[in-house]
Amino acid sequence: MNTESIRSLLRCVISTCALCLSAVTSQSAFSAGLSPDEIVRRADDVRCPAQSYFMEVEVVSTGQDEPVRLEVFTKGREKTRVNTIAPARDKGRKMVMVGEDMWAYVPNLKRSVRVALNQKLTGQAANGDVSRMRWWGDYSAKQESEDGKSWTLLLTATKKGLTYDKLRVWIEKKSFRPIRAEHLSLGGMILKKTQFGNYKEISGTVRPTEIFIQDAKKQEDSSVIRI
Known part of the structure; x- marks a missing residue:
């Protein structure tokens, strides 16, 4: 391999390394900002x-024989109400979340129970x-x-x-x-x-x-x- 070929090869290697370093640096800078x-x-x-x-x-x-269908109402970050509308056997079941606490109203029991x-x-x-x-x-x-x-x-x-x-x-x-x-x-x-x-x-x-x-x-x- 003559001198000019060696120089061309070195220029190619240096250019490739520079491109890789630029890509890594750019990505690292983006990540470091978040x-x-x-x-x-x-x-x-x-x-x-x-x-x-x-x-x-x-x-x-x-x-499961049929899907569960729900209506979900969220107010702010800490309050949620979930109404069950299907299947028919569970229709009327409601869940209320306040913070990390949650209660479920079970129609056939006619009372609320604590759930997680x-x-x-x-x-x-x-x-x-x-x-x-x-x-x-x-x-x-x-x-x-x-x-x-x-x-x-x-x-x-x-x-x-x-x-x-x-x-x-x-x-x-x-x-x-x-x-x-x-x-x-x-x-x-x-x-x-x-x-x-x-x-x-x-x-x-x-x-x-x-x-x-x-x-x-x-x-x-x-x-x-x-x-």
Whole structure:
């Protein structure tokens, strides 16, 4: 190889390294400007409106004869009412959430009973999956890793009585859309896996209208929350 060929090869290598360094530096600068807490806040802005809102929810679960249909009324960040409108046997059942406390009115008992956010609603869906959907303010966030497209964050509950003790979530960088999540035990065992999809414009923002929740061990056991 002559001297000119060596010089050309060196110029090519240097240019390639410079481009790679520029891309890494640019990405690192973008990431460094956002704390994990801010990433979670922006992801919550995508997932659900910050203030009061109403939504109709359908939950379809494997092994269930018919879907569960709900009306969800949220006022601010701490109050939610959930009305069951189907199936017929559960029609009239109501749940009220105030902070981390929740009560259910059962028509055939004609009284209210205390329930938990992490208590099973139907299939793999818990009460808190429809009544307290936010993460920001409920969980502390720590960045575990990132790539060119997303951040991976570990969320740890800062309050007692929340739906999940820990979550590992993947957030898309360019849009702050949640991609998927793992619901963890205190010891870090994966209990459920969730995917967010079918994004549509709702209340001025493109939001996920389907949440697929799957048992981590029995993958055939799953629920789809449709909004």
